[in-house]
Amino acid sequence: MDASPLPRNAAIAPAAPVIEARGVSLTFQTADGPVHALKDVDLSIGRGEFVSFIGPSGCGKTTFLRSIAALEAPTGGTLRVNGMAPDAARRARAYGYVFQAPGLYPWRTIAGNISLPLEIMGFSRAERAERIARVLDLVELSGFGAKFPWQLSGGMQQRASIARALAFDADILLMDEPFGALDEIVRDRLNEALLELWRKTGKTIGFVTHSIPEAVYLSTRIVVMSPRPGRITRVIESTLPAERPLDIRDTPEFIALAHEVREGLREGHAHD
Amino acid sequence: MIEAWRRAGRGNLVPILTVLLIIIGLWYLGAIRMNAQWERDQAARAGIELSLPELVSRTLSQDRPVLPAPHQVAEGLWQGVAGQAVTSRRSLVWHGWVTLSATLAGFAIGTAAGIVLAVGIVHSRAMDQSVMPWAVASQTVPILAIAPMVIVVLASIGVTGLLPKAIIAAWLSFFPVLVGMVKGLRTPDAMQLDQMRSWSAGRGRTFWHLRLPSSLPYLFASLKVAIAAALVGTIVGELPAGATAGLGARLLSGSYYGQTVQIWSALFAAAILAATLVAIVGLLERATLKRMGLAR
Numbered sequence: 001m002d003a004s005p006l007p008r009n010a011a012i013a014p015a016a017p018v019i020e021a022r023g024v025s026l027t028f029q030t031a032d033g034p035v036h037a038l039k040d041v042d043l044s045i046g047r048g049e050f051v052s053f054i055g056p057s058g059c060g061k062t063t064f065l066r067s068i069a070a071l072e073a074p075t076g077g078t079l080r081v082n083g084m085a086p087d088a089a090r091r092a093r094a095y096g097y098v099f100q101a102p103g104l105y106p107w108r109t110i111a112g113n114i115s116l117p118l119e120i121m122g123f124s125r126a127e128r129a130e131r132i133a134r135v136l137d138l139v140e141l142s143g144f145g146a147k148f149p150w151q152l153s154g155g156m157q158q159r160a161s162i163a164r165a166l167a168f169d170a171d172i173l174l175m176d177e178p179f180g181a182l183d184e185i186v187r188d189r190l191n192e193a194l195l196e197l198w199r200k201t202g203k204t205i206g207f208v209t210h211s212i213p214e215a216v217y218l219s220t221r222i223v224v225m226s227p228r229p230g231r232i233t234r235v236i237e238s239t240l241p242a243e244r245p246l247d248i249r250d251t252p253e254f255i256a257l258a259h260e261v262r263e264g265l266r267e268g269h270a271h272d
Numbered sequence: 273m274i275e276a277w278r279r280a281g282r283g284n285l286v287p288i289l290t291v292l293l294i295i296i297g298l299w300y301l302g303a304i305r306m307n308a309q310w311e312r313d314q315a316a317r318a319g320i321e322l323s324l325p326e327l328v329s330r331t332l333s334q335d336r337p338v339l340p341a342p343h344q345v346a347e348g349l350w351q352g353v354a355g356q357a358v359t360s361r362r363s364l365v366w367h368g369w370v371t372l373s374a375t376l377a378g379f380a381i382g383t384a385a386g387i388v389l390a391v392g393i394v395h396s397r398a399m400d401q402s403v404m405p406w407a408v409a410s411q412t413v414p415i416l417a418i419a420p421m422v423i424v425v426l427a428s429i430g431v432t433g434l435l436p437k438a439i440i441a442a443w444l445s446f447f448p449v450l451v452g453m454v455k456g457l458r459t460p461d462a463m464q465l466d467q468m469r470s471w472s473a474g475r476g477r478t479f480w481h482l483r484l485p486s487s488l489p490y491l492f493a494s495l496k497v498a499i500a501a502a503l504v505g506t507i508v509g510e511l512p513a514g515a516t517a518g519l520g521a522r523l524l525s526g527s528y529y530g531q532t533v534q535i536w537s538a539l540f541a542a543a544i545l546a547a548t549l550v551a552i553v554g555l556l557e558r559a560t561l562k563r564m565g566l567a568r
Binding site for chain 1: 463464466467468469470471472473477481482485563564565566
């Protein structure tokens with residue numbers, strides 16, 4: 001058993017982090033006064049890491065992920081993605097973003113949906129076809145390209161949306177509660193498939209979740225956050241091996257990690 | 273198709289026919305009552321006494337009844353459609369075509385204008401604030417007041433025929449398209465728009481790939497209202513300035529000469545035309561939305 005918490009490709013990673021946040025703050029001005037969605041967040045994520053963000057609503061986990069994706073603009077601190085400002089990184093196709101809902105267009109087939117970002121980015125027809133076939137295979141949806149979204153189950157739709165985020169070869173995959181709306185059994189299967197996909201592709205993944213087992217099962221690092229103001233309270237390095245069958249969740253090591261995350265979450269609530 | 277009819281028929285045919293029969297029955301009663309006075313006056317002048325059956329049969333076969341009976345209107349309609357050469361000035365087909373062509377032209381202009389304005393309004397806050405109030409104001413002005421002005425002003429610069437009527441039709445039909453399209457183009461939610469941003473899609477791409485397809489259900493609903501409104505606009509445009517062609521002119525000349533059967537025939541021709549146009553838009557809607565996976 002490989003005891004290393006990092007995947008193989010971490011060895012070839014350069015020293016510079018892929019995502020680096022220093023003192024990132026984000027304050028929304030609302031009618032009821034300022035809301036501190038993020039306050040002094042410091043975090044660096046290395047190439048090939050799988051980092052989960054967990055915490056109660058309002059802790060800023062989604063806001064932080066959206067800031068990395070340049071969907072929100074931090075009001076303080078510096079945030080670099082691949083050494084660039086987030087919006088420059090986006091233009092350089094640094095990341096694919098997977099939302100909570102699949103957001104597939106009903107008037108496009110599965111292949112057509114995956115093709116959409118490629119069309120927008122100006123890939124040639126031949127290259128689009130080649131990439132669509134490749135990512136469909138990656139999420140195990142080969143043969144479903146010609147189907148329409150409504151012909152697929154919820155889990156399959158979310159897999160198609162992951163394929164779409166992978167199609168343009170971004171190194172970073174940002175996922176905002178991608179399996180939050182799915183039932184437990186489907187979720188387990190997708191978690192397994194996601195780990196498999198991460199091992200195969202060596203992407204850097206940022207993953208927002210509400211679920212402690214999900215965070216522990218997937219991550220190399222778990223970032224526990226807490227609200228008012230949104231901040232990081234604990235960063236937990238996973239001691240689990242890279243190879244993770246589903247029943248690893250019954251091992252003492254897994255249970256100990258889950259306990260640590262729960263402790264971290266409780267800590268954040270201590271003064272509530 | 274036949275199966276669908278049969279299924280619909282089992283549940284709905286009886287109530288539909290009942291309502292139809294009640295309407296026709298009331299119409300006959302109304303015709304008898306409203307036309308009776310004239311028959312009684314005539315009889316009194318001639319010094320004869322009318323029995324009730326005689327009175328009833330006379331009220332239903334007058335040349336210029338106050339209210340023509342359903343069978344008279346049906347006959348007038350049939351005469352107007354099938355009893356004339358289609359090129360005849362007495363043919364409802366010919367008049368209907370004159371009205372239809374202006375309606376379609378106006379509908380096309382109105383739809384185009386509505387869509388263009390909606391696109392502007394959705395993309396520009398300034399346009400939202402400056403155009404929308406005028407669009408609303410344009411619809412509060414009675415079309416009966418506007419129509420003659422448009423006809424007269426355009427005639428004075430030498431524009432007559434189809435175009436002035438089409439402009440009045442467009443005046444009425446652009447508004448529902450505008451309102452529907454503004455709503456439709458704004459239906460994509462924050463997540464869908466963020467998704468587009470995450471692919472660095474500009475406004476143009478977002479419009480073409482997301483906003484426009486999402487708006488189509490709203491567009492079609494608006495088009496149904498717009499095409500009926502275009503027909504009304506065209507007919508109103510045919511009323512003033514003594515137009516000689518079109519269903520509106522048919523209504524007007526009927527009222528000049530007390531030809532009530534002619535008026536009612538033209539009215540029914542217009543109603544049938546409107547229903548047909550709306551049904552055609554409805555078919556296009558069903559086919560398109562089904563193809564796009566948007567049918568509900």
